[in-house]
Amino acid sequence: MSSLILDQYNYAVVIILMMTGLYVVFASRNLIKKLVGLSVFQTSVFLLYITIGKVSGGQPPIVESHGTDHVNSETTLFASIGELESVVQSSSGVLYSNPLPHVLILTAIVVGVATLAIGLSLVVRVREVYGTIEEDKIEEYDRIYYKEIIERQ
Amino acid sequence: MMLSSYAVAPTIILDLALMAILIIVAFSIVRMRSLFAIVMLQGVYSLVSAAWFVSLDAVDVAFTEAAVGAGVSTVLMLAAMLLANRKSDPVPISKQIAPLLVVIVAGLAMFYAIGDMPAFGDVNSPANTGVGMDYIERTTKEIHIPNVVTAVLASYRGYDTFGEAVVIFSAGLGVLLLLGLNGNAGRWTASPSGQHTYPPMAPSANSRLRSSRDNIKSVTSSAVKKTSVSTARKSKKKRFKDKGDN
Numbered sequence: 470m471s472s473l474i475l476d477q478y479n480y481a482v483v484i485i486l487m488m489t490g491l492y493v494v495f496a497s498r499n500l501i502k503k504l505v506g507l508s509v510f511q512t513s514v515f516l517l518y519i520t521i522g523k524v525s526g527g528q529p530p531i532v533e534s535h536g537t538d539h540v541n542s543e544t545t546l547f548a549s550i551g552e553l554e555s556v557v558q559s560s561s562g563v564l565y566s567n568p569l570p571h572v573l574i575l576t577a578i579v580v581g582v583a584t585l586a587i588g589l590s591l592v593v594r595v596r597e598v599y600g601t602i603e604e605d606k607i608e609e610y611d612r613i614y615y616k617e618i619i620e621r622q
Numbered sequence: 623m624m625l626s627s628y629a630v631a632p633t634i635i636l637d638l639a640l641m642a643i644l645i646i647v648a649f650s651i652v653r654m655r656s657l658f659a660i661v662m663l664q665g666v667y668s669l670v671s672a673a674w675f676v677s678l679d680a681v682d683v684a685f686t687e688a689a690v691g692a693g694v695s696t697v698l699m700l701a702a703m704l705l706a707n708r709k710s711d712p713v714p715i716s717k718q719i720a721p722l723l724v725v726i727v728a729g730l731a732m733f734y735a736i737g738d739m740p741a742f743g744d745v746n747s748p749a750n751t752g753v754g755m756d757y758i759e760r761t762t763k764e765i766h767i768p769n770v771v772t773a774v775l776a777s778y779r780g781y782d783t784f785g786e787a788v789v790i791f792s793a794g795l796g797v798l799l800l801l802g803l804n805g806n807a808g809r810w811t812a813s814p815s816g817q818h819t820y821p822p823m824a825p826s827a828n829s830r831l832r833s834s835r836d837n838i839k840s841v842t843s844s845a846v847k848k849t850s851v852s853t854a855r856k857s858k859k860k861r862f863k864d865k866g867d868n
Contacts, residue, residue: 476741476744477736477737477739477741477742478742479641480739480742481733481736482641482644482645484732485645485648485729486645486648487729487732488725488726488728488729488732489648489651489652490648491725491728492721492722493651493652495720495721495724496652496713496717496721497710497713498710498711498713498717499657499710499711501661501699501702501703501706501710502660502710504699505651505660505661505699506651508668508691508695509648509651509664509667512667512668512671512687512691515671515675515683515687516644516671516674516675519675519683520742521739521740521747521749521750522678522680522749522750523678523679523680523742523743524679524743524744524745524750525743525744525745526743527679527743527745528679529679529681530758530769530770530771531681531768531769532761532768532769532770533768564745565679565755565758567749567754567755568754568757568758568770568771568774569749569752569753569754569757570680570749570754571680571682571683571771572771572774572775572779572782574680574683575682575683575771575775576775576786578683578686578687578690579686579690580786580789580790581691581695582690582691582694582695583790583794585695585698585699586698586793586794586797587793587796587800589698589699589701589702590796590797590800590801593702593705593800593801594800594801596705596706601706601707602706603707603710605711
């Protein structure tokens with residue numbers, strides 16, 4: 470448990486945020502609020518990926534081509550301790566965070582907005598047809614509507 | 623050893639503050655009922671998470687999230703929200719229990735799995751020792767640009783980016799089709815009694831509806847007759863009333 474608090478608290482926070490977003494998606498009956506919950510859930514997943522790629526004492530993955538004099542004091546401390554054997558460092562000895570999750574999440578953010586746009590236009594169409602965006606009312610209308618059609622056939 | 627690594631991380635207080643703000647904003651989204659407040663809080667959530675991305679060294683993700691997540695999606699949501707009611711209906715407690723149970727069970731399962739995850743900021747974790755660090759080394763030699771994220775996005779994983787562009791294109795196409803490129807938007811409305819329904823003409827209309835189109839047409843015409851009769855009656859009444867007044 471102490472390791473959870475000291476080392477892995479980021480996952481705990483991200484899980485709480487994810488579950489909050491998921492709860493909004495499940496529990497709210499308003500379509501716009503559902504989409505907001507979906508986007509909260511999505512952003513929490515982004516946070517999960519980015520925290521995994523974080524390297525403590527690292528820098529943003531922008532390599533300085535002539536920056537050998539600019540070395541972080543923290544980084545030199547790490548290097549002098551010599552406890553980071555398997556770390557791949559750039560030639561200048563600067564430690565960088567992992568760029569791969571950043572790339573994946575960049576793609577995911579843009580795709581997320583595209584899906585959000587589709588969802589919102591579906592909401593707009595639903596509102597055009599039913600006059601409401603509350604799921605309960607939509608279901609009620611559907612029930613009455615189909616009952617009517619079946620009765621007439 | 624663990625404590626020494628925390629002594630080197632001066633941003634930990636900032637991280638904790640940002641996490642606290644995120645949790646507060648997320649919980650208030652759950653509690654709020656005003657849609658305007660909910661949408662704006664979603665923008666706040668995106669912006670605060672962008673701030674945390676900066677602290678987590680993901681600067682490219684941070685500005686994309688701030689521009690696209692907090693900017694564009696908030697504008698889209700506001701545009702869609704302004705068409706509808708400004709307030710969401712309250713959800714009865716009986717309908718909140720099942721989602722709450724599902725969420726708690728899923729959350730507990732994920733909490734159980736935390737123990738297998740690498741520590742926060744661990745340089746030796748499998749995720750941080752693999753191909754990601756390889757990209758940093760190779761970018762300086764092969765691509766000759768300082769930003770590794772740009773190099774990976776445009777060159778090493780260029781096909782992914784192409785796929786992303788295809789997704790965005792098809793999403794734009796879908797939005798155009800949904801919002802009336804086919805000329806059928808707003809032509810028909812449903813109502814509880816099903817009587818004021820014009821023949822569904824949108825291609826997206828249910829096949830079941832399409833098969834019973836004739837029925838609906840007859841229903842519609844009878845409804846039109848009924849309404850015309852009732853309006854005629856009303857106007858008659860009105861005329862009588864006017865006469866009486868005179």
